Amino acid sequence: MGNAKFYYFPIPDARTLVTIDMGEQLGELFSEYQYDVAESISRGGRRYLSHGLQREFVTIQRDRMLLGEDLAMKLESMQNHLDRGGYVSFCADSDKAYIHPFLNTPQQNSLSQLLGSNPFKDVTGANIPTVGDYITIQTNSPTSIIEKKKINTVDGSFSSSTGGSLTVSPRMTYTYPERAFARYYRFWPTLRRAASDIGQNIITNEGGRLFSLNVRLYLDTHTLFNFHSGFDGIDRSPNFKPSDVPAASGGTNPFSTIGGVEEFGPEFMQRQRIQQFKDIG
Numbered sequence: 001m002g003n004a005k006f007y008y009f010p011i012p013d014a015r016t017l018v019t020i021d022m023g024e025q026l027g028e029l030f031s032e033y034q035y036d037v038a039e040s041i042s043r044g045g046r047r048y049l050s051h052g053l054q055r056e057f058v059t060i061q062r063d064r065m066l067l068g069e070d071l072a073m074k075l076e077s078m079q080n081h082l083d084r085g086g087y088v089s090f091c092a093d094s095d096k097a098y099i100h101p102f103l104n105t106p107q108q109n110s111l112s113q114l115l116g117s118n119p120f121k122d123v124t125g126a127n128i129p130t131v132g133d134y135i136t137i138q139t140n141s142p143t144s145i146i147e148k149k150k151i152n153t154v155d156g157s158f159s160s161s162t163g164g165s166l167t168v169s170p171r172m173t174y175t176y177p178e179r180a181f182a183r184y185y186r187f188w189p190t191l192r193r194a195a196s197d198i199g200q201n202i203i204t205n206e207g208g209r210l211f212s213l214n215v216r217l218y219l220d221t222h223t224l225f226n227f228h229s230g231f232d233g234i235d236r237s238p239n240f241k242p243s244d245v246p247a248a249s250g251g252t253n254p255f256s257t258i259g260g261v262e263e264f265g266p267e268f269m270q271r272q273r274i275q276q277f278k279d280i281g
Helices: 068-083 221-225 266-280
Strands: 005-008 018-021 028-041 047-062 088-091 099-101 112-115 134-138 146-154 164-169 181-184 187-192 203-206 210-219
Touching: 005 068, 018 068, 047 187, 068 088, 068 203, 068 210, 181 187, 187 221
Parallel strands: none
Antiparallel strands: 005 018, 005 088, 028 047, 047 210, 088 187, 099 181, 112 164, 134 146, 134 181, 146 164, 187 210, 203 210
16 A cells, blocks of 8 residues: 655746655545535525535544654645646555546446546556455546546556556446546546635644644546546537537437527627627728
């Protein structure tokens, strides 16, 4: 079992990877989810529920760190990076810091899954899934389909560079309509600090001798899915096409067309401006 570690490329230069080894396991680690939800009830009693942004917040704590002030200074430098908007990767067990994109579309009740190359292998190392590991499977927000599984078998040819196939236990709970990642359940590759927490010290001490860490970060799934090797075909701009977007990602395209030109699109707006000039003239 590896130590807890942070990884990040300090901004604004970001030319060199910085790895912070905690030198031990964590004292406390837990996560919770924040949902932006709007609800309305019709006169007939029907509920309408709309899910917006979903974020996972992770609390990382280690009281009286073994490496003391030397480690505290490194973590304080990392805090400056976070407070200026940067992100970090973190794994509670550095030997299991891996994440792989799904190459197949996971189906409900399926066992075997095909995964691609680990986009963070140059950051965390060539770690691969092993039998008995727990993994988190998730899509991007706002679909936010999330489930945890245990790895049952791993193909002998599996590697961090090419991926491979594995089976999970129990069977998949959900069918995934878009891109998904599988990662070690205590590895978060793109953690940022919420604006409400910026400026609060993540390091405290007792008498200047015993140093403790307490930091709360959220998983930035937008940044994370920029590392996905696949494309789900969904254009999330206001004028997306085609119209058969999955309901979980916005439903049917509400924008109509006028004379073959997409309403509110660039061509439509250009015609409107030309018409305005003609009217003035």
